[in-house]
Amino acid sequence: MSEALLSARGLVLAFGGVRAADGVDLEVGEGEILAIIGPNGAGKTTFINMVTGYLRPQAGSIRFAGREIAGLPPRRIVKLGIARSFQIPQLFTEHTVLANVALCLAARSGFWAPWTPLGGAGREARARAILEGLDLAHLAHTRADQLDEGARKLVDIAMALALEPRLLLMDEPTSGVAAAEKHAIMDRLLRALRARGVTAVFVEHDMEVVARHADRVAVWSQGRILAEGPPAKVLADPVVRREVIGVEGVAVPC
Amino acid sequence: MANRLLVAAAAALLLLLATAQPWLRFVLTIALSTGLAVLGIMMLLRAGQVSFGHALYVAAGAYTVAFLRPHSGEALLLVLAGAIVATGIGLLVGLFVTRYRDIFFGMLNLAFSMVAWSLLEKLYALTRGTDGIRVARPEVAGLALEGPAYEWALLLLALALALTSGGLVARYLRTPAGEALGAVKTRETRLEFAGISARRVLLQAYLASAALAGVGGAIAALATLHVTPLLAYWTHSGELVFVAILGGTGHVLGPFLGAVVFELVRVYAAASFPDAWQMILGLVLLGIILAATRGLVGLVDDLLARFGRRA
Amino acid sequence: MGLLLLLAVLDGLAYAGQLFMVAVGLTLVFGVLKILNVAHGSLFAIGAYVAATLIGWFGAEELSLLALAIAALAVGALLGPSIERGLLARIYDKEHVLQLLVTFALFMILEDLQKLLWGVQPRFEDAPVRLLGQVEVGGIFYTAYQLLLLPGVALVALLLLVWFLRRTLLGRSIVAVTHDREAAVAIGIDARFVYLSTFTIGAGLAALGGALAAPTTSLVPGIGVQMIVLSFAVVATAGLGQIEGAAVTALLIGLARSLAVYFAPELEVVVPYLLMVAVLLIRPAGLFGRRELRRV
Numbered sequence: 001m002s003e004a005l006l007s008a009r010g011l012v013l014a015f016g017g018v019r020a021a022d023g024v025d026l027e028v029g030e031g032e033i034l035a036i037i038g039p040n041g042a043g044k045t046t047f048i049n050m051v052t053g054y055l056r057p058q059a060g061s062i063r064f065a066g067r068e069i070a071g072l073p074p075r076r077i078v079k080l081g082i083a084r085s086f087q088i089p090q091l092f093t094e095h096t097v098l099a100n101v102a103l104c105l106a107a108r109s110g111f112w113a114p115w116t117p118l119g120g121a122g123r124e125a126r127a128r129a130i131l132e133g134l135d136l137a138h139l140a141h142t143r144a145d146q147l148d149e150g151a152r153k154l155v156d157i158a159m160a161l162a163l164e165p166r167l168l169l170m171d172e173p174t175s176g177v178a179a180a181e182k183h184a185i186m187d188r189l190l191r192a193l194r195a196r197g198v199t200a201v202f203v204e205h206d207m208e209v210v211a212r213h214a215d216r217v218a219v220w221s222q223g224r225i226l227a228e229g230p231p232a233k234v235l236a237d238p239v240v241r242r243e244v245i246g247v248e249g250v251a252v253p254c
Numbered sequence: 255m256a257n258r259l260l261v262a263a264a265a266a267l268l269l270l271l272a273t274a275q276p277w278l279r280f281v282l283t284i285a286l287s288t289g290l291a292v293l294g295i296m297m298l299l300r301a302g303q304v305s306f307g308h309a310l311y312v313a314a315g316a317y318t319v320a321f322l323r324p325h326s327g328e329a330l331l332l333v334l335a336g337a338i339v340a341t342g343i344g345l346l347v348g349l350f351v352t353r354y355r356d357i358f359f360g361m362l363n364l365a366f367s368m369v370a371w372s373l374l375e376k377l378y379a380l381t382r383g384t385d386g387i388r389v390a391r392p393e394v395a396g397l398a399l400e401g402p403a404y405e406w407a408l409l410l411l412a413l414a415l416a417l418t419s420g421g422l423v424a425r426y427l428r429t430p431a432g433e434a435l436g437a438v439k440t441r442e443t444r445l446e447f448a449g450i451s452a453r454r455v456l457l458q459a460y461l462a463s464a465a466l467a468g469v470g471g472a473i474a475a476l477a478t479l480h481v482t483p484l485l486a487y488w489t490h491s492g493e494l495v496f497v498a499i500l501g502g503t504g505h506v507l508g509p510f511l512g513a514v515v516f517e518l519v520r521v522y523a524a525a526s527f528p529d530a531w532q533m534i535l536g537l538v539l540l541g542i543i544l545a546a547t548r549g550l551v552g553l554v555d556d557l558l559a560r561f562g563r564r565a
Numbered sequence: 566m567g568l569l570l571l572l573a574v575l576d577g578l579a580y581a582g583q584l585f586m587v588a589v590g591l592t593l594v595f596g597v598l599k600i601l602n603v604a605h606g607s608l609f610a611i612g613a614y615v616a617a618t619l620i621g622w623f624g625a626e627e628l629s630l631l632a633l634a635i636a637a638l639a640v641g642a643l644l645g646p647s648i649e650r651g652l653l654a655r656i657y658d659k660e661h662v663l664q665l666l667v668t669f670a671l672f673m674i675l676e677d678l679q680k681l682l683w684g685v686q687p688r689f690e691d692a693p694v695r696l697l698g699q700v701e702v703g704g705i706f707y708t709a710y711q712l713l714l715l716p717g718v719a720l721v722a723l724l725l726l727v728w729f730l731r732r733t734l735l736g737r738s739i740v741a742v743t744h745d746r747e748a749a750v751a752i753g754i755d756a757r758f759v760y761l762s763t764f765t766i767g768a769g770l771a772a773l774g775g776a777l778a779a780p781t782t783s784l785v786p787g788i789g790v791q792m793i794v795l796s797f798a799v800v801a802t803a804g805l806g807q808i809e810g811a812a813v814t815a816l817l818i819g820l821a822r823s824l825a826v827y828f829a830p831e832l833e834v835v836v837p838y839l840l841m842v843a844v845l846l847i848r849p850a851g852l853f854g855r856r857e858l859r860r861v
Contacts, residue, residue: 052447078449090444092437103437106430107448117428163448302662306603306669350842353849356661357601357805360669361797365838368794372834439662488790492673499666529680536673543666544655 003066005030005199006051006082006167011060013046020046021057022223028167033190034201035214035231038244042220044203045087048169052084053077064167078107083165087172087203089156093145097136097155100144101127104162130158133192149176150185157189161196168193170202174209182206186213211235219244261420261507265413268514272409279405283477285510285517286412288497290470292509293423294463295498300427301456302439303359306491307367310347311464313374313486314340315471320387320481329394329411333472340468341461348460352453355442367486374483386482389475412473419466420506426462427506435459467494489532496535499542502549511550571703573827574820579711579781581819582719586774588796588803588811589726590767596743596806597763600653603668606793607675608768612640612775613784614683617690620780629692633776640776641769649764657760672793680786687783694780715777722770723812730808739763743806798841804854814852 004027011024020043028034036044049055051062053074062070069077092100102123110121119127131137134154139147147155153176160168173189174182186209193200204210210217211231218228221243227234234240272279291312298305315336322335351362374381381387393399394407426432434455437445442452475481484490493516501512524531542549591605616636620629652671656664697709730736741749742759750756774792782788799818803810818837825836844852 054447074447075449075451078447084447086444090441090447092444093440094436095433095440099433103430103433103445104448107445107450111430111434111450113429114431115425115429117425118430118433159444159448299662302660304662304665304669350846353845357595357665358801360665361601361603361794361801365794365798365841368790369835369838376831376834489673492669495666495669529685530677532673533677533681536670536677539670539673540652540667543663543670 003063004028005032005065006201007063008047008051009061009063011047011050011057011062013043013050013055013057019043019223021050021060024060024220024223024225026218026225026228028199028201030166031197031199033193033199033213033215035210035217036201036203036220037205037207037210037217038220038226043223044220045171047220048084048171048201048203051077051169052082078163078165081164081166082169083160083163083167084169085153085157085160085171085173087175089152091144091147091152091155091159094143096141096143097131097147097158098124098127098140100155101130101158101162104159108162108164127162130161130192133161133195134158134188150178150181153177154185154189161192161198164196165198168198168200170200172203172205174204174206182209183212207235257505261417264507264510265417268413272406276402276405279402279409280477281517281521282514283405283409283412284474285513286409286416287470287473287477288494288517289416289501289510289513290412290419290473291467291494292497292501292513293419293506294459294466295494296501296503296506296509297423297427297435297459297463298456299498299503300432300435300439301459303355303456304495305363305463306360306488306495307363307365308463308467308494309486309488309490310363310367310370311340311344311467312471312474312490312494313367313370313481313483314343314464315468316475316481316485317374317381317387317471318468319472319475320389323389323392327392328396329392329408329476332392332476333411333415333469336472336475337465337468340471341465344461344464344468348457348464352457352460364488364491367491368488371483371486371488374486381483384483386480389479389481391479392476408473408477412477415469415473416510419469420510423462423466424506431455431458492532493535496539499539500549502547502551502553504548504555505551507554508549508551511554515550568703568705569827571705572707573823575702575707575712576826577820577823578816579715579819580823581816582715582717583774583778584792584796584799584819585719585812585815586722586777587771587792588799588815589723589808590770590774591793591796592800592803592806592808592811593726593739593770594764594767595800597739598653598657598760600656600664600668601797601805602653602671602764602767603665603793604648604672604675605767605771606789606791606796607672607679608640608644608771608789609775609778609792609796610679610784610789611644611675612637612772613779613788614679614688614775615640615772616776616779617688617784618683620690620692626692626696629690629696629780633693633773633779636776636779637769637773640772641765644772645765645768646761648768649761653764654757654760672789676786676789679789683784685786687785689783691780711781715781718773718777719812722773723809726808735759735762795837798837802841802844802851804851807851807853810851810853 006028008024008026011021013021038044050057053072056071061068064080064082099118102118105123105126110116128137128140131140136154136158139151157170157173174185177185190213214231217231217234219226219234219240226243227237227240268282272282291308295308318336318339319332322332326332347366351359354362375383391404399407434445434450438452438455445452497512497516498509500516501508587609595601616633619632619636623632656667694708694710697714699706700709700712730740738754738759741754742756746756799811799814803814818840821836821840822833825833
């Protein structure tokens, strides 16, 4: 069997007394959409931070496309094809939405070319295409600090997509988005990802979103993977329901 | 297009002034040299960084001219050498200071410039201390010029350099690396997560700023024909920052507009209040910042907008 | 050689004392306000000038020490609150670069204020030094003022400050605001008052440093600049916000500087910064500082 695209083994990371990761094994196959769920403060974001190089695991290995990446700096890891979005969107607030995306496109190639404008080298058109894919085209010329929360979230993801990753890690892509729009946004997002053949991991609190959009779910609790498998099975598991969703958890549509 | 017209009009106005009032030739040359240095400060301000020590690079350019003058009689070569030496020092210092932001960036630059100032004062054998070094008038482009002709040649040289540098910087600011300066200011971590070294973005601008200040210093040395350690003193760095804020950081014309106004006012004011000059600058600086204006460039912008609406 | 070394060490201790008092105020204020006051060195200089003026007015040598204390208190109590309330309070929510520019503008103003009030001629008032006389150390005579008073006051200032921050309500509020402003406000700490008192204490310490320095040096325009740059070097080397660290580093830089004065005078101005650069290259957050990760 061929190796998974991302493979984490025995990850350990503790802050003071809190063990955010305590021997985590997790694999993500090429083309898969994996959701990570779990209680607040369980270490889900820590996982994204370790994979993208922001935090260095104290023990364990992270292999991406057959290569050990644990401990590499973010700048190297993104070049290998891993991009991320953020729970709190990290936008260049003095630039327009278009420029935000174009800067990320430029980061892939041509960034240091001394005389080509930001929108040059086809970047403007490519940035627009990415924005259109996420229904953001109408905001292209809005300054990033003028956006509402939902739009900021999507622009943050558009920036990550512009880095042309093989693997995209998203930290709560639908938090801050009105409940009614969540599924529409996820549909659009996943369509864009599948169209590009991007593998994705997303951290999510909304079980309906997970049930409907993930291929597979991993439950992160107290620094460990409590359960993993198809959403229908995992979300029906009584232990998971008690630990993560709470006793009177949301009804799981199957 | 409107921008080009504006620049051409500004350059024409400058030459007109210099023709009408011969004593202005010197003042305007100095103003252009200040504007060149401030252009670099403006690039750093785009990244949200302020250097309280850029007089160091002005002094580097000026002293290079003074040191090399006995070996070379050509002004163009001397200016080039000033730029190269200032850039070299900028690389050494820049590799260090671009690891830092905000307070550290500003204060480390101040510290380096004050060390340079002390050395220029103390190493008498080399620099003649506070007396400074006199610079013999060089040829310009192979022509041995006297009096007004030399002043004109220098003014035109300064103007040509200002126009070229302004154009290059304006263009640079629109490239990804130039646009990323604003990203260093607002969200540096995201830049790193996009695979871009924020430090390198800042270092490039820092090198450009050192080179521009070096050119400015060289021009100033050729105009005054005398260099002193005061060129590196903190008050001079403060003036550069002041002019940057006065002119506004929104457009490359800002530094030059600010510098012309600044030098013209100084001709009168600094002589009348020699011990309160910094104080006046400080008060105006406070006013501009607390009123959150965009400097003279912002003012011109608003005027043009109003004019445009009426027309 | 031995004597020179002893002299260098004694000079270094006295200088470290002054340096500490200015640097600790700078670092304390930064810890709470998150603003590095570029004009902090000017408060040192104004403290020195006021002290010299008062010594002149009082006339009698016996009163000269009192003049120093009054100068420090007056400058701290008058300039501290007026700068904090009148200027800094307007810029707490502005961009870093604007905050830096505002305190730099203040610095420009205060530097010229000194020239306007006290002129540009050097001033020298050493009554306190004469009053305390000399003591013999290892075969050399050294002024008691620089040997005992300066380092003594610095030490007392350090101990008082540490006691104040650990044991008093206001001190603990200051520490709480330093660590987490929002949490501190949430438990009912009056941030406004903490800001005001911290800045006033910092200004007072700088003025005290200046007042104590006044009798040992001639006052000329530019002493404030030298002091802000040097105390920034101390604060940066120690790590921003580190109080005990500032004491250790002031000692280190004070000693290094005076050793240079005796043994390599042309390097005097360079040595403190070489030290700073060397430390920062190895430990970017300073000797005692910790690098903070930004939350993402």
